Amino acid sequence: MRVIYEDILQLISEGKKLLAVLIDPDKVVPENLYGFMQKLNQSMASHIFVGGSTVDENMTERLVDIIKKQTTLPIILFPGDVTQIAENADALLFLSLISGRNPEYLIEKHINAVSKLRDMQLEVIPTGYVLIENGKETSVQRVTQTLPLKRDNIQYIVDTAKAGELLGMKLMYLEAGSGATHPVPSEIIKKVKQVSTIPLIVGGGIRNTDQLQRAYNSGADIVVIGTAFEENEDFFNELKRL
Numbered sequence: 377m378r379v380i381y382e383d384i385l386q387l388i389s390e391g392k393k394l395l396a397v398l399i400d401p402d403k404v405v406p407e408n409l410y411g412f413m414q415k416l417n418q419s420m421a422s423h424i425f426v427g428g429s430t431v432d433e434n435m436t437e438r439l440v441d442i443i444k445k446q447t448t449l450p451i452i453l454f455p456g457d458v459t460q461i462a463e464n465a466d467a468l469l470f471l472s473l474i475s476g477r478n479p480e481y482l483i484e485k486h487i488n489a490v491s492k493l494r495d496m497q498l499e500v501i502p503t504g505y506v507l508i509e510n511g512k513e514t515s516v517q518r519v520t521q522t523l524p525l526k527r528d529n530i531q532y533i534v535d536t537a538k539a540g541e542l543l544g545m546k547l548m549y550l551e552a553g554s555g556a557t558h559p560v561p562s563e564i565i566k567k568v569k570q571v572s573t574i575p576l577i578v579g580g581g582i583r584n585t586d587q588l589q590r591a592y593n594s595g596a597d598i599v600v601i602g603t604a605f606e607e608n609e610d611f612f613n614e615l616k617r618l
């Protein structure tokens with residue numbers, strides 16, 4: 377079994393900046409992914425995240441199966457729901473939405489996942505998930521019925537992330553939301569990074585190399601991009617090297 381979290385720590389300690397490509401099972405036709413995966417494999421992508429807000433049951437497992445045949449990159453589940461947990465992936469981000477105050481997404485879904493996880497050989501990575509306002513309502517907000525944290529209340533965002541770390545979370549994900557108008561601001565990334573000792577993931581609304589570079593320079597260890605690749609596969613060509 378691959379040890380994905382240890383790999384991430386190792387890569388970061390070597391000074392590598394990581395890029396996770398998010399593939400939403402609801403937005404792709406798995407059988408048509410060949411060209412997309414070829415470009416992905418030739419890019420600087422280091423990980424593949426699979427997940428979405430609303431995904432048909434069994435779709436995740438089928439998609440992971442198809443992706444696996446076309447890449448050697450680690451495939452990490454980024455599930456919107458318990459039904460998106462699939463054993464054929466390499467790891468699972470066990471996300472707790474710590475920016476929200478909906479117990480379902482803080483702990484209840486996790487309890488429901490346990491009976492499924494018990495029989496699986498899936499690496500589970502406890503991850504704090506912090507939704508930050510971006511200028512428009514996102515599907516995370518809609519589906520989870522929670523409010524994002526206000527982007528001007530930086531200290532509260534910093535303290536939220538730190539509280540997650542102190543609770544034992546191994547990764548911290550600052551999320552502006554899929555297709556966000558504004559990515560997570562540099563100042564927020566910098567301030568969270570200053571107090572964090574765990575890897576920092578940043579995603580939502582990153583559409584070009586400037587924004588990607590800015591996120592890395594501010595302290596993101598892993599950047600997640602989904603929409604920009606869905607809309608324009610040629611974006612991979614710009615990311616061969618940075």
Ligand code: 1GP
Pocket residue numbers: 398551552553554555556578579580581582600601602603604
């Ligand atoms: C969404 O952070 C991810 O959960 C990626 O966002 O689709 O905007 O790249 P984008």
